[in-house]
Amino acid sequence: MGKGFYISKTVAAVAIVVGAAAVATIIALSVVYSQEKDKNTVKPADVVTTAVPTFAPTTAPSNDPWHRYRLPDTLVPEFYDVILWPHIRQESNRIDTFTGNSSVVFRCVRETDLILIHSNKLNLTAEPTLTALSGTPAPIIHSTWMQDTTQYLVMQLNSKLTAGESYVLLTEFVGELGNGLGGFYRSEYKENGKIKVIATTQMQPTDARKVFPCFDEPAMKATFNITLLHDHNTIALSNGKEIESVNVTINGISLKKTRFEQTKRMSTYLLAFVVSEFDHIAQTDGNVLIRIYARREAISAGHGNYSLQITGPILNFFESYYNTRYPLYKSDQIALPDFNAGAMENWGLITYRETALLFDPEVSSSGNKERIATIISHELAHMWFGNLVTLKWWNDLWLNEGFASYVEYLGADHAEPLWNIKDLIVLNDIHRVFAVDALASSHPLSSKEEDIMKPEQISELFDTISYSKGASVLRMLSDFLTEPIFVQGLSSYLNHFQFNNTVYRDLWDHLQDAVISSGTKLPMTVGDIMDRWVLQMGFPVVTINTTTGDLTQEHFLLDPQSKPNQISPFGYEWIVPIQSIKHGSSQELYWLQSKTAQDNRMKTTAPEWLIANFNVSGYYRVNYDQKNWERLLAILMSSHEVIPVINRAQLIDDAFNLARAQHICTTLALQTTKYLSAEREYMPWQTTLNNLDYYYLMFDRNEVYDLLQKYVRKQVEPLFYYFKSATANWTEIPSGLMDQYNEVNAIRMACSTGVEECVSLIKGWFQQWMDNEAINLINPNLRSTVYCSAIAAGGAKEWDFAWRMFLNTNVATEAEKLRAALACSTVPWILNRYLEYTLNPELIRKQDATSTIIYIANNVVGQPLAWEFIRANWAYIFSEYGGGSFSFSNLINGVTKRFSSLFELKQLEQFRDDNADVGFGSGTLAIQQSIERTRANIRWLEQNKAEVTEWLKKATEQ
Structure with a gap:
């Protein structure tokens, strides 16, 4: 299909008429607002009791279409005209309303006497009206009702719609503008001591239906004409460019009416609207207008400059990578104080948390900067992969999010070529998802379409498997195809399916065509190879x-x-x-196509060593015979630089996890860490600390903890003093990004294991700040670890100071560092008080509540307190976060990951059973995984505690 979307003259003319009529109906809707405006407060119940026509209830049997979660294949939307008026009051912690109307032109593809359209938490203020575009009389709507379970507005007709005919459905409605972080919602912040309120949106995956009645499935693409009514002192943004902003008076209220250009053909979940008092900065790159919106204070302080600087280069990179021009005329990016996800790829209006878009060079760390670059790259990658070409249904979400999670490193690397950031996918995605995908309760990348129906089932797919495993297997695919072939097939796929929908196998077909045209030989087709990685959960361990x-x-x-x-x-x-390195030289690619095989290229003789999975390009673990392991340990101790940095990290990660799975002995895994006193690179160190974190979880409540601390201190002290020297006694910043990250590791671990010089250092830095709170001289890169260490070593005085700084800062990245560090206290009553704060959105923003509880649970003192807290407050927590929160499964896993006793297992199972009636929503799978993980932890401790104790004793005595 060609670019753009053609509308016939007849349809266009009707659209204009419908749009004009829709503006007129706002007058009627304003009565609802004027009635509610006089009230002091607006409760959710007030919205429900607004005068609404009485419609016939349903008494139909459960097999009727409105009891099914998927729309029938009878109607297809073509375009919408939507007018919305958010009634914002600049007061804290309110529940406001919005009024609006929507006309949708849809085509009937099969005769039907039923209209089903999604609608959730909207109250109709008038009878829906149906008109036929042909001018012939349309069927009459004789009964209408809301089907709450499946979230439909149901309309039964007195006769059938005609196949091939197009119709217009007009609805008028009022909805809640609350703090739920989904649909159309409120976000608050303070400016010059005054409360400011934003009306903003989050539609993905199933919340467009909370904003206006719509066919809310990704395959139901249409074009959208959006009009927003708003106060004069505010600006309005949407997906398209503003084409008109005029003053209007409705029911005596003077407003601005802002109309936007028609969108490209797109899915409902990509719609976005924002009404705010924000400011912006802008520049034009080629033909694309790039704008960064944020709080006025943040814009004037230059906090949007870095995002503006890198957006153009990343867009240019993806245009080249996809060999397809950016499909829109503008790219707006906006930083919101309240936002549930990290960012959302709304086409032309990307929404972000403030920490994901705003950078203050005086306060933000290099890690904050890297996160901004990768998240912007991730969202811009979606402008083509996901937005231009969209998966037909959510069961293939992994391809959308996995692809963006892979190429985000490529886009960020183009913007920041000195960072060497592409290697970090191994730590951030591959090693991370291995831990989840090695559970028996994992799940395949692609689910059956019929297994993903309910909104909570869809939300559950936004997990580590979809993002990180998806990224890992696509990186593997690109590697064995080679990047030129991969991007050739990708470009063909995008150009062929632009503005349409696909299933994941469509990408395999276009990649296969690219393979054939290149003359490359594969053992099977791309589809045959990749289906094994997509349709079955888990991954293999290859033993050589x-x-x-x-x-x-x-x-x-x-x-x-x-x-x-x-x-x-x-x-x-x-x-x-399989690509291996034999004694430092790379080998050609080998395909293991069965359970067992034999290849002489895998043979070595002493002193030769072999490492498979070069640069960890494949999604699998590797085990070796004992002799090869011994040679690898020897080379690590004598000249570790001979082994590439990524593969040094791989050896450590594979060894620890092979030991946990009883493929090798635990002491062999521990042996891989002995050389670290001579290691200065970030990736091997971070991999080690990630794996030792499991040992801390298992041992920080028993006598093994002291031995573990002594051993880690012995290994990390040389790194600490290396960075002390390299930074001229902590006065300079290491030049490389990876060195900056490893400096943080050196200080964090030296302080946490009791290196006295480190503890004195951070106490002194923090005390200087407390003595003069207006001047914080702590290096932004080191603040997270300094704050945490100082609060852990201190008491109420240090905590209260940090809390005050948290409340007073207007820089989101600084607030995030302080919020995490406040969980490091070792005083139980302080941590209990902090947990209670998460129930109050005026103290801890709703978007941050679950992560704050997880931070507290990461603390050995806080973990039992957090567990008691979520058990006592489960009904509230579930009602707030259970249905659609992307972070909800993280909460369950985070609070239970330390569980390693039969008593804790019984508590967890009891918690599951006691709350069966309440439910677990998007955390349902996380409960199963936590139970499985706890059982494995119990067995691991029984089998390994004595052996680890003995090894640590000897290692600390040497």
Whole structure:
């Protein structure tokens, strides 16, 4: 299909008439507002009791279409005219309303006497009207009702709609503008001591239906004409460019009416509107207007400058990468004080948390800067992959989010080529998702369409598997195809399906065409290879015997006694691309196509060593025979630089996880850390600390903890003093990004393991700030670890100071550092008070509540307090976060990850059973995974505690 979307002259003329009529109906809707404006408060119930026509209830049997969660294939939307008026009052913690109307032109593709359109938490203020575009009389709507469970507005007709005919449905409604962070909602901030309120949106995945009645499925693409009515002192933004802003008076109220250009053909979940008093900065890159919007104070302080600087280069990179021009005329990006996700790829109006878009060079760290670059890159990648071409249904969400999670590193690398950021996918995504995908309760990337129906099931897919495993397997695919072939197939896919919908196999087909045209030989088609990685959960461990050259693969499970909860269509066998390094020289690609194989290239003789999975380009773990492990340990101790940095990190991560799964002994895994006293690179150190975190979780409540602390202190002290020297006694900043990150590791671990010089250093820095709170001289890169260490070593005085600084700062990245550090206190009553603060959105923003509880649970003192807290408050927590919060599963996993006793297992199972009637929403799978993880932890402690104790004793005595 060509670019753009053609509208016939007849349809366009009707659209104009419908739009004019819709503006007139706002007058009637304003009566609702004027009635509510006189009230002192507006409760949710007030919205429900607004005068609404009485419609016939349903008594139909459960097999009727309105009891099904998917729309029938009878009607297809073509375009919408939507007018919305958010009634904002500049007062704290309000629930306001918005009024509006929507006319949708839809085509009937199969005869039907039923109209189903999504509508959730909207109250109609007039009877819907139906008109036929042909001018012939349309069927009469004889009964209408809301089907709450499936979130439909149901309209039964007195006769059937005609196949091939187009109709216009007009609805008028009032909705709640609350603080729920979904649909059309309020966001608050303070400016010059005054409360300021924003009306903003978050539609993904199923909340457009909270804003106006619509066909709210990703395949139901249409074009949208958006008009916003708003106060004179505010600006209005939407997906398209503003084409008109005029003054109007409605029911005696003077307003601005802002109209936007018609959108491209797109899905409802990508719509966005914002009404605010924000300011912006702008520049034009080629033909694209780029604007950064934020609080006036943030814009005037230059906090949007970095985002503006890198957006153009990243857009240009993706235009080249996709070989497709950016499809819009503008790219607005806006930083919101309250936002549930990190960012959202609304086409032409991307919404962000403030921490994901705003950078203050005096306060923000290098990590904050990297996060901004990668998130902007992620969202801009979606402008093509996801927005221009959209998956038909949410069961293939992984391809949309996994792809953006992979190429975000490529876009950020283009903007910041000195960072060497592409390697971080190994730590941030591959190693991270391995931990989840090695559970028997994991799930495949692609689910069956019929298994993903309810909104909470859709929300549950926004997890580590979809994002990080999706990124990992696509990176593997790009590697074995080679990037030129990968981008050739990708460009063909995007150009062929632009403005339409696909299933993931469509991408395989276009990649296969690129493979054929290049003459590249693969053992199977792209689809045959990749379906094994997409349609079965988990990943393999490849075991190589370097004496015989034998290779085997098997499904890797952290708990070897567990059984996968799903039957694999491929018997848990994968087509594995293996590229190895033999004694420092790279080998050609080898394909392992069965459970067992033999290849002489995998043989070595002493003193040769072999490492498979070069640069961790494949999504699998590797085990070796004992002799090869011994050679690798020897080379690490004698000349570790011979092994590439990524593969040094790989050896450590593979060894620790192979030991947990009982493939190798635990002491072999611990041996991989002995060389670290000589290691200065970030990736091996961070991998080690990630894996030792499990040991801390298992041992920080028993006698092994002291031995573990002594050993880690022995290994990290040389790193601490290395950075002391390299930074001229902490007065300079390391030049490389990875060195900056490793400096943080050096200070964090030196302080937490009791290196006295480190503890004195951070106490002194923090005390200087307390003595003169107007001047904070602590290096932004080090603030997170300094704040945490100082609060952990202090008491109420330090905590109260940090809390005051948290409340007073107007820089979101600084507030985030302080909010996390406040959870580091070792005083139980302080942590209990902090937990209570999460129930009050005036103290802890609703977007931050679950992560604050997780921060507290990460603290050994805070973990039992957090567990008691969520059990006592589960009904409230679930009602606030259970249905659609992307972070909700993280809450359950975060609070229970330390569980390692039968008593805790029983508590967890009891918690599951006691709250079966309340439910777990998007955290349902997380409950199962937590129970599985706890059982595995119990067994691991039973089998390894004595062995680890003995090894640590010897290692600390040497």
